[in-house]
Amino acid sequence: MAEATEEQVSYWELIKNGILKENTIFRLALSLCPAIAVTNNVKNGFFMGLAVVLVQVMVNFTISAMRKFIHQRIRLPIFMLVISGWVTIVNLVMDAAVPDVYREVGMYIQLIVAFASILARAEMFASKNRIVPSVFDGIGMGTGFFIALMIISAFRELIGKGQLWGFPIIDAKPLLILILPAGGFFAVGILMAAFNWVYAKYFSSGGHSH
Amino acid sequence: METVRTPKEQQLIISASPHIRSEETTSRIMWSVSAALLPATIMAAYFFGPKAIFLIALTIVSAVAAEYAYQRAMNKEVTVCDGSAFLTGLLLGLNLPPTVPFYIPIVGSVVAIVLTKQLFGGLGFNVFNPALIGRAFLLISFPKLMTIWAEPTAQFVAMDAKTTATPLGIMKTEGLAKLMEVFGDKVSLYKSLAVGNVAGSLGETSAIAVLVGGIFLLIRGYISWHIPVSFLGSAAVLAWIFGGKGALFTGDPIMHLLSGGLMLGAFFMATDYVTSPSVKKGQLLFGVGCGFLTMLIRLKGGYPEGVMFAILIMNCFTPLIDRSFKSEVFGAVKVKKEAAK
Amino acid sequence: MDFGKLFELVVSSSLVNNYVFTMFLGLCIFFGVSKKMETAIGMSITFTTVMMISAAISWMVFKFIMVPLNIEYLMIIVFIGIVAGLVQGSDTVMRKVAPDLYNKLGIYLALISTNCIILAVPLSSVGNKYNFIETIAFALGSGLGFSLAMIIMASIREKLELAEVPGPFKGLPMAFVITGLIALAFTGFSGLITL
Amino acid sequence: MTTKDILKIVANLVVIYLVGGAILSYVHANTSPIRYQNNIIAEEKALKLLIPDADKIEKMGDWEIHEKHGKYWKATKGEEVIGYVVLSFGKGYSSYIKTLIAVDKDFKVMKIEILDHKETPGLGDEILVPAWKDQFVGKDFDHIKLVKGETKEYIQAITGVTISSRAVTDDAVKNGVKFLIDTVKGGGAAHGGSH
Numbered sequence: 001m002a003e004a005t006e007e008q009v010s011y012w013e014l015i016k017n018g019i020l021k022e023n024t025i026f027r028l029a030l031s032l033c034p035a036i037a038v039t040n041n042v043k044n045g046f047f048m049g050l051a052v053v054l055v056q057v058m059v060n061f062t063i064s065a066m067r068k069f070i071h072q073r074i075r076l077p078i079f080m081l082v083i084s085g086w087v088t089i090v091n092l093v094m095d096a097a098v099p100d101v102y103r104e105v106g107m108y109i110q111l112i113v114a115f116a117s118i119l120a121r122a123e124m125f126a127s128k129n130r131i132v133p134s135v136f137d138g139i140g141m142g143t144g145f146f147i148a149l150m151i152i153s154a155f156r157e158l159i160g161k162g163q164l165w166g167f168p169i170i171d172a173k174p175l176l177i178l179i180l181p182a183g184g185f186f187a188v189g190i191l192m193a194a195f196n197w198v199y200a201k202y203f204s205s206g207g208h209s210h
Numbered sequence: 211m212e213t214v215r216t217p218k219e220q221q222l223i224i225s226a227s228p229h230i231r232s233e234e235t236t237s238r239i240m241w242s243v244s245a246a247l248l249p250a251t252i253m254a255a256y257f258f259g260p261k262a263i264f265l266i267a268l269t270i271v272s273a274v275a276a277e278y279a280y281q282r283a284m285n286k287e288v289t290v291c292d293g294s295a296f297l298t299g300l301l302l303g304l305n306l307p308p309t310v311p312f313y314i315p316i317v318g319s320v321v322a323i324v325l326t327k328q329l330f331g332g333l334g335f336n337v338f339n340p341a342l343i344g345r346a347f348l349l350i351s352f353p354k355l356m357t358i359w360a361e362p363t364a365q366f367v368a369m370d371a372k373t374t375a376t377p378l379g380i381m382k383t384e385g386l387a388k389l390m391e392v393f394g395d396k397v398s399l400y401k402s403l404a405v406g407n408v409a410g411s412l413g414e415t416s417a418i419a420v421l422v423g424g425i426f427l428l429i430r431g432y433i434s435w436h437i438p439v440s441f442l443g444s445a446a447v448l449a450w451i452f453g454g455k456g457a458l459f460t461g462d463p464i465m466h467l468l469s470g471g472l473m474l475g476a477f478f479m480a481t482d483y484v485t486s487p488s489v490k491k492g493q494l495l496f497g498v499g500c501g502f503l504t505m506l507i508r509l510k511g512g513y514p515e516g517v518m519f520a521i522l523i524m525n526c527f528t529p530l531i532d533r534s535f536k537s538e539v540f541g542a543v544k545v546k547k548e549a550a551k
Numbered sequence: 552m553d554f555g556k557l558f559e560l561v562v563s564s565s566l567v568n569n570y571v572f573t574m575f576l577g578l579c580i581f582f583g584v585s586k587k588m589e590t591a592i593g594m595s596i597t598f599t600t601v602m603m604i605s606a607a608i609s610w611m612v613f614k615f616i617m618v619p620l621n622i623e624y625l626m627i628i629v630f631i632g633i634v635a636g637l638v639q640g641s642d643t644v645m646r647k648v649a650p651d652l653y654n655k656l657g658i659y660l661a662l663i664s665t666n667c668i669i670l671a672v673p674l675s676s677v678g679n680k681y682n683f684i685e686t687i688a689f690a691l692g693s694g695l696g697f698s699l700a701m702i703i704m705a706s707i708r709e710k711l712e713l714a715e716v717p718g719p720f721k722g723l724p725m726a727f728v729i730t731g732l733i734a735l736a737f738t739g740f741s742g743l744i745t746l
Numbered sequence: 747m748t749t750k751d752i753l754k755i756v757a758n759l760v761v762i763y764l765v766g767g768a769i770l771s772y773v774h775a776n777t778s779p780i781r782y783q784n785n786i787i788a789e790e791k792a793l794k795l796l797i798p799d800a801d802k803i804e805k806m807g808d809w810e811i812h813e814k815h816g817k818y819w820k821a822t823k824g825e826e827v828i829g830y831v832v833l834s835f836g837k838g839y840s841s842y843i844k845t846l847i848a849v850d851k852d853f854k855v856m857k858i859e860i861l862d863h864k865e866t867p868g869l870g871d872e873i874l875v876p877a878w879k880d881q882f883v884g885k886d887f888d889h890i891k892l893v894k895g896e897t898k899e900y901i902q903a904i905t906g907v908t909i910s911s912r913a914v915t916d917d918a919v920k921n922g923v924k925f926l927i928d929t930v931k932g933g934g935a936a937h938g939g940s941h
Binding site: 352354 | 840866909
């Protein structure tokens with residue numbers, strides 16, 4: 001974490017960090033609930049991921065912009081307030097814009113408030129950094145989450161239903177269990193193991209030390 | 211009986227530390243249990259024909275192959291000869307409906323062996339009964355295919371049996387009256403259930419054949435009476451109290467005992483050394499839990515048959531049961547055990 | 552009051568629609584706390600208690616303040632505020648009144664505000680239009696269900712400490728697989744109660 | 747804490763509440779009509795699909811089934827009443843199946859539509875198959891009955907999906923049509939109960 005706060009770190013590094021090294025789901029194992037709950041099809045996963053990216057970026061932006069203004073003592077309550085404010089906005093907008101998706105993922109969008117990862121980034125990064133890096137950090141973390149959701153939901157919808165985004169792809173008996181609760185856990189477990197394996201093999205030796 | 215190990219000792223060896231010393235014992239148990247399933251397998255072949263033999267064989271072969279392939283791939287010692295994969299395959303095969311297409315046994319075996327057993331570190335560490343997880347996985351993945359039941363033809367050569375519902379399925383959707391309509395009277399219903407001349411999974415229809423194997427295991431000391439007796443006993447009592455329509459104490463325990471996978475589950479799957487408690491008192495609790503959950507699902511739940519889920523749910527609790535009963539008598543285990551004999 | 556309905560509500564929210572196994576909520580805390588039995592039990596007690604109190608307060612605030620003012624759309628902010636305030640408040644009170652208890656359970660209090668179940672319960676209770684007693688029953692069931700899940704999981708993970716789990720699966724991936732298997736077993740409860 | 751700190755905290759809170767409140771109210775004010783509209787449009791669309799001939803479908807009242815909120819409508823073409831629609835629920839395997847039923851002026855079923863359900867994927871959701879739903883077309887109250895095996899006269903159960911198909915037939919549709927007959931034909935009260 002320490003190197004990320006230094007000035008010379010490029011924006012690209014910030015994004016890469018969010019996607020790979022500190023991938024919210026696969027590496028940090030945070031915000032797991034929606035990773036399973038809304039990933040039984042790609043469409044839901046897409047809008048959930050989008051909502052998280054939006055919230056993370058806006059929260060990072062807001063908190064970074066106010067960081068000098070906020071009193072240390074009421075820092076955390078204010079962060080919570082900012083997060084729940086943005087979640088409410090995204091929630092209202094999604095309900096209006098994509099009602100059919102909202103019906104299925106609405107509950108989980110409201111629960112973005114309780115995401116440890118968003119508060120953690122606000123506290124650890126945005127409250128200490130200038131606006132532009134904070135926004136990029138938000139994009140990186142959000143995108144990491146988004147990509148993880150897309151991988152999981154594509155895996156589940158393809159094998160569990162033989163479809164992607166509702167379009168039929170494979171014409172074989174699907175393994176229905178994958179779009180059901182139990183299968184969701186299996187899918188995330190297996191994909192997480194795969195991510196660990198790939199990461200250990202190709203990325204961990206690349207100069208990063210953990 | 212002095213020369214035969216008591217189940218208690220065998221369990222301790224297997225579940226606590228699978229040393230090389232226990233390997234011979236493990237394999238002897240596995241092959242003996244498989245042998246005890248022979249009557250049920252023969253009845254399956256008799257009632258459901260060549261397709262039954264094909265399905266059971268295919269399940270066994272794919273289970274053994276999955277174990278072999280996994281152990282080779284992970285550079286582990288290959289232990290397919292200990293019979294555990296064979297037994298898992300056999301049990302899963304006996305739990306399949308007679309009509310399933312060929313890929314179902316393969317998927318089920320891979321799930322049973324890899325996901326349920328090997329990922330946990332192999333035999334002795336699995337928390338859930340592999341064959342039952344395989345079965346549950348299949349039921350949820352292929353709900354239609356796994357609930358098409360063929361009518362037993364009782365002729366080895368008959369092909370294309372008619373499809374029908376299982377006795378428990380009829381109970382669930384249409385009630386006891388319809389069941390009586392199909393089978394005539396109670397005696398002929400019991401007779402069909404005992405012999406196995408009803409629709410159901412390959413190896414579970416014939417209660418007598420399963421019972422013969424179970425008694426063999428009991429007499430030879432491979433399983434102790436605690437789980438089967440408490441399982442069947444609690445199921446029977448609950449069936450009697452709550453099984454009737456309207457009034458209490460009007461249920462039919464015999465029908466419930468003989469139908470579905472209750473016998474097979476109570477003697478062959480709930481008693482699995484690795485996934486059931488090792489302390490006697492814990493085994494009684496485990497058995498009663500299985501009986502309770504089976505009847506809960508059969509009488510109130512969504513599925514017609516509850517044995518599989520009941521055992522799996524109790525498998526979740528096994529470490530907890532073991533933990534609480536063991537810590538209670540920690541240090542005094544040996545003494546108590548001697549006293550209990 | 553219809554006790555049958557309340558009982559069904561408790562059974563449904565603890566077993567049939569267990570938050571962890573069928574709704575995937577509270578997973579971060581679930582996986583984090585279920586490594587050791589002792590912590591699982593401590594968390595269970597604290598969580599179930601806080602859950603019931605916060606659901607009760609949220610229900611009253613929603614019914615008697617937010618509905619009359621027509622500000623239902625602010626419920627996320629209000630509910631998270633209630634949870635955070637309650638956690639902070641009980642932290643202070645417990646430290647003063649029962650320091651022993653605080654030493655045992657205090658650490659779990661801080662974790663609770665990041666557990667999404669605690670927010671999901673008041674949200675669903677509002678969504679399903681539960682009355683006050685039903686809300687309490689629902690919160691109790693959800694708390695019990697979460698506790699059950701954590702305790703089962705902790706006992707299984709303790710058993711697996713010696714097991715030879717393949718490398719990439721060590722830790723969390725394996726915990727996911729185990730949870731999946733438990734969820735598969737719990738499927739047996741489905742259809743038991745339709746609410 | 748110095749006076750400066752206190753002032754800063756107060757200023758913090760005031761500004762955040764003002765700005766936050768302003769943004770939230772603005773978003774709410776702009777989205778709530780759309781959300782309201784969305785619901786109306788969705789409902790109208792569903793009704794229109796059931797009775798395409800009607801040029802006006804107006805709500806007649808509400809009713810209750812399984813403690814759920816049902817509604818019913820009257821469809822007219824010109825001055826003439828051509829049918830009725832009722833929103834009904836059937837208790838299925840693991841959910842209440844939300845069903846819209848359209849009947850003509852003689853209370854024969856014109857079409858049914860399943861709006862919402864949580865039955866087992868791959869099994870219970872076969873109630874959505876058009877060929878099964880089309881069996882209801884033209885059936886009067888006495889012929890809305892689930893039977894196993896071949897039938898043209900009644901409604902044929904889906905093999906292996908008895909509970910869900912029975913919930914739609916013998917619960918949702920039958921009770922919905924019965925309610926319409928009782929209420930509309932009898933000219934009864936707008937708030938009718940169900941069995």
